[in-house]
Amino acid sequence: MEPNRPKRSAVAASRRAAALVALLVPFALGGATTSCASSPSYRIELPARPETREAGTILFVLTAAAEQSLRGGGKRATGYFLNEFYEPYRALEDAGYHVAVATPGGRPAVVDPESLDEKYWSSPAELERARHERVSLRELAVPLSLAEARARQEEFQGLVVPGGQGVMVDLLDDPDLQALLIAFDANDRPVGLVCHAPALLTRFPEGQRPFAGSRVTSVSA
Template sequence: MTEALFVVSAADHWTLQDGTHHPTGFWAEELVEPYTAFDEAGYTITVATPGGRTPVVDPASLEPDTAGGEDRAAALEASLHNLHPVLEHAVPLERQRADDFDLLFVPGGHAPMEDLAVDEKFGELVRHFVDSDKIVAMVCHAPAALLPAFASGGRWLFEGYRLTSFTNLEEAQAGLADKAPWLLQDRLQEAGAVFSSEDPWQPHVVVDRGLYTGQNPASSRPLAERVVADVAGQGTTR
């Protein structure tokens, strides 16, 4: 049985450049699609959040204009309703060990930029996954959670890795680039990542060694399906 640690940010806001709080949380599609793909593949999924707090959905991700229409928004809302008992009983992230899992997955939304991006203990957990040659997968804004991961010598763990995330252009088109305290693409490149991107809003998945990243919400299902296919091909089970 494949054991997946599904880490969700517990932040309900993103602190903007001027100090105001922008309501956020996890992005619905980025949680629902990978969770569903892993569940369909028969994975045992452990949902963990900082402090074991119940995560909240970014309300914008359930608006028809951003979700892909009224039917799609309704379907996502129904899926989240079904997943509520799982999210409500999230376990404390601080108590999780890489030895107990086969892979790590983090969905996006701006929330990870508020908490996971500056969580040194989470960075250590990521390092343990990498040191054990286990898959680390993140989509959209979630690669912000790679930033606190450092090798034992102090070098950023993903320096020289090819990866992707929500791009500066997508942030600008979403209307938040001018308000952001920092832009994820810039921060990843400054840290030493080899950044890869496709046209805005198009699915794009990048795999480099054990790091799997997706560019945007549309990349959520393709990223999860790539993880499932590769785990099946490697025979990674516990």
């Protein structure tokens, strides 16, 4: 059983819930798909950032795995799902936030080629915009290492881990990512885990699980 944790104040809980809703609404209702196998049917946009509010920085953690071993032998190409990165990235950028990217070892993030299929996008034009921005976004080509992101964690106001089966290859048991999840939970900073990424919450030892006592949603097995 999990040890008793101190109760957060109602104000802190309310702020946390509001932040999570702001971060996760685009995922849950179609700004980005919550499943790696369905196309978006709704689009929700975050409200514009007030001019007087200083922009924060949101950390995106992406897989750098390019292939996945299959049960029974063989391998398949993998990586992160582009729509699950691009939609929250674009919504947050449009709302005035800065974006940082981190991967294991600071290796370039790898796109799952399956996510380039038009069935995952609301239109071919949107897919082309996403492909163009991916190529031009320096943070994707030269990301932070997860160790660097962990050392600089106080700089980030939120954490997003897009899905794709690559998450299961090089992020599932990464100690730096686990430390980031624990720290963000302890400091009431919002976390968005998309598609495969909620599996990260299953890998903590007894008594060290972040978000214990919280309700989470996930794709069913």
